[in-house]
Amino acid sequence: MRCLLFFIVFSLIGLLVRGQDLVLKGRVISSSVALSKASLRLVELQRSTQTDTAGMYGFVALAKGKYQMKVSALGHRTQVIQLELTGDTVLNIELVENKQELKEVVITGTQKEVDRLESPVPVEVYSAKFFQKNPTPSIFDALQNINGVRPQLNCNICNTGDIHINGLEGPYTMVMIDGMPIVSSLSTVYGLSGIPNALIERVEVVKGPASSLYGSEAVGGLINIITKEVNKAPTLSLDWMSTSYLEHNLDLGYKAKIHPKVTMLLGVNYFKYGNKVDDNLDNFTDVTLQDRISVFQKWNFSRNENRLFTLAGRFLYEDRWGGEMNWTKAARGGDEIYGESIYTKRWELLGNYQLPVKERMFFAFSLTSHQQDSRYGTTSYIAQQNISFAQLTLDKKLKNHDLLFGTAFRYTFYDDNTPATLSINQQNNPENTYLPAIFLQDEIKLARKHAVLLGIRYDYNSNHGNIVTPRFAYKVNFDENSILRLNAGTGFRVVNIFTEDHAALTGAREVVIASALKPEKTYNANLNFLKRVYAGGHTFTFDVSAFYTHFNNRIVADYETNANQIRYDNLNGYAVSKGLTGNLDVILDFGLKINTGVTLQDVALVEDGLKSQQILTEKWMGTWSVSYLINQLNIGIDYTGNIYGPMRLPLLNDLDSRQPYSPIWSLQNIQFTYRGFKGFEIYTGVKNLLNFKPTRNNPFIIARANDPFDKQVQFGNNGNAVATPSNPYGLTFDPSYVYAPNQGIRAFFGLRYHLR
The missing domain is CATH 2.60.40.10 (Immunoglobulins)
Incomplete structure (x- = not known):
């Protein structure tokens, strides 16, 4: 048994x-x-x-x-x-070979959905996965890995900045969200850091003229931040990251079907940095302390015949400050302890509605309000900017013609407590600018491989009158993987210096406007060649461009005539930006991906026959990312970095002992991501591997950090500081000598979760 x-x-x-x-x-x-x-x-x-x-x-x-x-x-x-x-x-x-990356849909170059291969305007596309290779708490920091694009810090104390494209300063870059020009000049300084990466589906970058479609500010190029599509977003998402500097960033996303025809996406971002650090021992915070929350909602409405209707809104609140280590909010605006304290409130509403007609007609709109309450030492800057924008477009195809008709209207209200909004009799006089426009674009198929794009835009600026901006583009496809594009046009820009130049607000210098400022005008061109090669399971993509921009009436800030002033005037001459930029993308069949780029540029001002390099503009730069996936271990490795050539820095006088040019400098990062858990990713790594800081080889960074209110400075008859035993270099307090982040090497750790 x-x-x-x-x-x-x-x-x-x-x-x-x-x-x-x-x-x-x-x-x-x-x-x-x-x-x-x-x-x-x-x-x-x-x-x-x-x-x-x-x-x-x-x-x-x-x-x-x-x-x-x-x-x-x-x-x-x-x-x-x-x-x-x-x-x-x-x-x-x-498996089927994938050439979809080259054929992905883009909208920024022509304001209509086209295959990237077919677009007559070169558009660079960067997915959310690209930015995850070097995770950052905002889109401002994330753009550092794009060749030819550089986030530029403009203040050592409050860490505000702008975005340069091909050497052109931030005001020449238009930043849009979902095609709406809602990131205006005021929020170009303070609003970009509040756009969290978790909202991003992809970022499209156009380097070159775009004023004929988008108007003022789209002179040097534009960046279109395209938010997540509601129907494709995960039901629940989470991304949390902290660093050894005690920076903490949290992104939450939730999607819900409110009605059989209505789907809603909710996103919340919270960023907190409250750790005072003074490694260079100048008694000033090395990094601005920040407390920021951003709430985003996007609604998608299903309609007959798949017509489009989306609504989106965002609210941002930020409290940031930098200054002397013993500063508290009780000292805000006082003259005993120096601090720069900025409160920002911003809301945005934007939508896109396809009209219920046979033709493809779209009505898009945006409303924004940006309120700012700032103190720069004893200087108060309180400002409000409201922008209303509406645009109606008709997309029509006729035989070999692909037409786009459009009309747009933009209203800007701006008020602050500076001389910018004072009338002749010293009464408050807010600025109201009306900017109606019409535009026409025609893409003509000349032959199977050849296409021409002709465009023209007419704007009427209520302050400056009529402005016409034509555009021309030509594209030839030698084969399905070889494309040559020429993009040329004119542009214009009307400025408000107080919303664009942080140095004008710090109180460290007096602002002088030498004469009535005229609008800037530009003539620019971009020649691009793209080639893709498939070989034995490997993919190689070459993308090379030559660019040239000529400025008339260029508005420049003179920091050097008087160390205690900023003098604004139109340049008595011209300015030029020219150069070459190239990208190489490599995908190898054993799991290695390489993306690298180099930009060579010459950005200069020519006045009275003398040529000078633009301040804070590098002669060359490079970027790279190297990614490798170890499938057996479910581990991804990302090595990213950038490198910049020397740039001219803003010294206060000939005695200033700081370096007149920056050294060659590089920020490099490494990240390890484990993807072995269902729905989860764990990532960790090190930022700024070389521990580079701009304090290297400099006796100090902030001038007169020991006397931020210039109480011990003596001035001569010309308004400049004079050398004394207590001030041997004849300096005044000035925090504008900055070209790189002042954070050293630091570790980071994060967790992502997606529920489909």
Whole structure:
């Protein structure tokens, strides 16, 4: 009896083992060629494998049942295969080569959805995954990894900044959200840091003229931040990151179906940095302390015939300050302890509605309000800017013509407590600017490989009158992977210096406007060549551009004539920005991705026959990112960085002992991401691996940090400070000598979660 019992038990164990011992194997190919290093994953079991050099794969010890297998390889479309195993199975898989990246849809270049390959205007596209290679709490910091684009800090104390494209300063860059020009001059200084990366679906960058479509500010290029599509967003998402500097950033996202035809996406971002650091021992905070919250909602409404209707809104509140280490809010605005304290409130509403007519007509609008309450030492800057924008477009195709008609209206209200809004009799006189416009664009197919784009825009500025901006673009496709584009046009820009130059607000210098400022006008061109090569499962993409911009009436700030003043005037001459920029993207079939870029540029002012390099503008720059995925360990490695050539820095006088040019400097980062948990990602790494700080090789960064209210400074008859035993360099307090972040090496750790 006992022997019979043992026989039955061992028989059952054998059957059980046999039931768990099924084999799934096969080969992965593409165009009849074996794919090595292809990744295969059984989702339910969270088991992964890779193909060998012959393209063969295998799973063993499987039980009968239904499975979902995900198959992916670099340069190929991912497949998800539904399986039901009843016995040993041989399954061969053929993947399709993926050329979708070049054919992805873009909208920024022509204000209509077109394949990137077909766009006559070169548009660079950066996905949310690209920015996750070097996680940052805002889009302002994230743009540092894009070639030719540089976030520039303009103040050592409050860490405000702008975004340069091909060497042109921030006011020449238009920043949009979902195609709406709602990031105006005031919020270009203070609003960009409040746009969290978690909202981003992708970022489209156009380097070159765009005023014929977008009007003022789109002179040197534009950045279009496209928020997540509601229907594609995860039901629940979370991204939390902290650094060894005790910076903390939290992004939360939630999607809900409110009604069968209404879906809502809610996003909340909170950033907190409250750790005072003074590594250079000048008694000033090295990094601005910040407390920021941003709440975002986007609504998608389903309509007949898939017509578009979206609404989105965002509210931002930020409290930031920097200054002497013992500063508190009780000292705000006083003359005993120096601090720069900025309260920002901002709300935005934007929408896009496709009219219920046969033709493709869209009505887009945005409303924004930006309120700012600031103290720069004893200087008070209280400002409000409201912008209303509406645009109606008609997209019409006629034989070989692809037409876009549009009319737009922009109203800007601006008021502050500075001389900018005072009337002749010294009464408050807020600025009201009305800017109606009409524009026409025609993309003409000359032949199968050739296309021309002609555009013209007419604006009427209530302060400066009529402005006309034409545009021309030409595109030739030598083959489906070789494209040459020429983009040329004119541009204009009307400025408010108080909303664009932080140095004008700090109280460290007196602002002098030498004469009535005229609008700036530009003539610019961009020649671009793109080539993609597929070779043995590898992908290589070359993207090279030459650019040139000529300025008339360029408005410049003179910091050097009088160290205690900023003198604004139109340049008695011209300015020029020219150069070359190139990108190389490499995707290798064994899991390595490389993205690198170099920009060479000459940005100069020419006055009375003398040429001078623009302050805070590098002669050359480079960026890179190297990514490798170890499939067996579910670990991704990202190494990112940038490098900048010397730039001329703003010294106060000939005695100033600080370096007149910045050194060659680089910020480099490394990140490790573990993706082995379902729905979760854990990432960690190190930022600024070289521990670079602008204090290196400089006796000090902030001039007269020991006397921020200039109480011990003596001035001569010309208004300049004079050298004394207590002030041997003849300096005044000035925090504008800044070109790089003042944060050293630091570790970071984060967690992402997505529920689909």
